[in-house]
Amino acid sequence: MHSGSGVQQKRVVIEILDSTLREGEQTRGVSFSIEDKLEIARLIDDFGVDFIELGHPSVSRDVRQAVERLAAEPLRAKKLVHARATHSDIDDAVSTGAEWIGIFLGTSPLSLQHKFHVTQERALSMISDAVRHAKDRGLKVRFTPEDATRTPVPYLIEAIECAQEAGADRISIADTVGVMLPTQIKGLIEQIAPFVKVPLHLHCHNDYGLAVANALAGYEAGVRLIDVAVNGLGERAGITSLAELVVALKMHYGVSNDWNLALLPDLSRLVERCSGIFNSETRPIVGANAFSHKAGLHSRAVLEDPRTYEAIPPEIVKREREIVIDKYTGKAAVRARFNDMNVTMTEDQLTQIVEIIKSRPQKRYFSDIDLIEIADDVLKLNLRGRVPIEVEAIIQLALTSSLYTTHVTRKLIARNEVREVYEITGDFDVVARVTTHSLHELNETIEEIRVMEGINRTQTSIILKNYAKN
Numbered sequence: 001m002h003s004g005s006g007v008q009q010k011r012v013v014i015e016i017l018d019s020t021l022r023e024g025e026q027t028r029g030v031s032f033s034i035e036d037k038l039e040i041a042r043l044i045d046d047f048g049v050d051f052i053e054l055g056h057p058s059v060s061r062d063v064r065q066a067v068e069r070l071a072a073e074p075l076r077a078k079k080l081v082h083a084r085a086t087h088s089d090i091d092d093a094v095s096t097g098a099e100w101i102g103i104f105l106g107t108s109p110l111s112l113q114h115k116f117h118v119t120q121e122r123a124l125s126m127i128s129d130a131v132r133h134a135k136d137r138g139l140k141v142r143f144t145p146e147d148a149t150r151t152p153v154p155y156l157i158e159a160i161e162c163a164q165e166a167g168a169d170r171i172s173i174a175d176t177v178g179v180m181l182p183t184q185i186k187g188l189i190e191q192i193a194p195f196v197k198v199p200l201h202l203h204c205h206n207d208y209g210l211a212v213a214n215a216l217a218g219y220e221a222g223v224r225l226i227d228v229a230v231n232g233l234g235e236r237a238g239i240t241s242l243a244e245l246v247v248a249l250k251m252h253y254g255v256s257n258d259w260n261l262a263l264l265p266d267l268s269r270l271v272e273r274c275s276g277i278f279n280s281e282t283r284p285i286v287g288a289n290a291f292s293h294k295a296g297l298h299s300r301a302v303l304e305d306p307r308t309y310e311a312i313p314p315e316i317v318k319r320e321r322e323i324v325i326d327k328y329t330g331k332a333a334v335r336a337r338f339n340d341m342n343v344t345m346t347e348d349q350l351t352q353i354v355e356i357i358k359s360r361p362q363k364r365y366f367s368d369i370d371l372i373e374i375a376d377d378v379l380k381l382n383l384r385g386r387v388p389i390e391v392e393a394i395i396q397l398a399l400t401s402s403l404y405t406t407h408v409t410r411k412l413i414a415r416n417e418v419r420e421v422y423e424i425t426g427d428f429d430v431v432a433r434v435t436t437h438s439l440h441e442l443n444e445t446i447e448e449i450r451v452m453e454g455i456n457r458t459q460t461s462i463i464l465k466n467y468a469k470n
Ligand code: HCA
Pocket: 023, 026, 082, 102, 103, 104, 144, 146, 147, 172, 174, 175, 176, 177, 203, 205, 235
């Protein structure tokens, strides 16, 4: 593995708990079906996390059913069920058959006064009663002082000690409203560490955009496990993002965990599709632009040695770098693209082509066929005759619910490549006829349609290539 910033390696293994199915489903607008949850859990398990938080069964009937189904699913990861510090929540968790329970209780003054209306003393007895209740029923217990980062440290330590005395197997520090700075997280963990007798977890919210940084600070301070969600889903601005955290742990700290990083893009897309929450193009690791280069100076250097402008080699997550061709592009990138197409030209001709590209600022990017057309004009050739100029496909789409029909149809019609859209009955709900200028562009289009909100699955049935006549 390449080394990142060269930070001193402290330990070699860290545990990850994925909370996409619990915290992630608490994201505005998200409700996973049981099938979604199974598919997500299996892929997360293949990726290689240590714990999967299955859900909070007392929330609703479907969450409960999903937790029961997931608890019965053979997974390598340990399964943890979420519960408030009440007998009824704990009994609900026990009956799902999962081995671990995560009990949480707010310990900050705000929680005690405005959520529970209890004194600090009373909260301690609630903690020890809940932990005992779960331990007596044979569960392994993680106890979380919710809002730990706004809890006075001496009381936080009392709460932790109280949970430990009652038998808690793990303690999790929750930065519930994401108020911490990395230096503060480090300070807090170091301050409480002498009192923590069990492995320590950390759960960071992203309200200031610091959830990954705070998680890494926690790692530096010695926490054993970090909570994440795929695509950083979660309440408000979400929690630590799986992809960003694990890639940073590999690249900067050289941890030796056996994660299947190549699954990260698929995992991200699966969760985009199931959640209906789509990543911005500039999102690290999994965003569409994360490995693209545009400015001429950048592209030229990257073509010579990618390390000039890449912190992370795209191959480690099985992605490819992209050299964007538009008005920012210089000769090196254009020449490289034509080389890939086996088209050679003189320096003068290349200069002319680059000038034409730079004179069309309204064009967002130039595809291979756009470049061939320009080259034909400049080189007085007919290269068009050597490459397919149109690729046509019929894409059938099954929707997650008929409620999405109008939404999906409108989105499809709005796309340039989509020629016609029909509603149909049978195994699929919608059919689209699509025309692109290359197979590559067709694949990209299908990929983008596949992750649209409301799409359950797609099938591309017919592909016709239309070659230009010489
Ligand atoms: C919640 C709050 C929580 C709990 C974390 C935990 C937080 O949504 O219930 O139980 O470990 O951020 O404090 O997610």
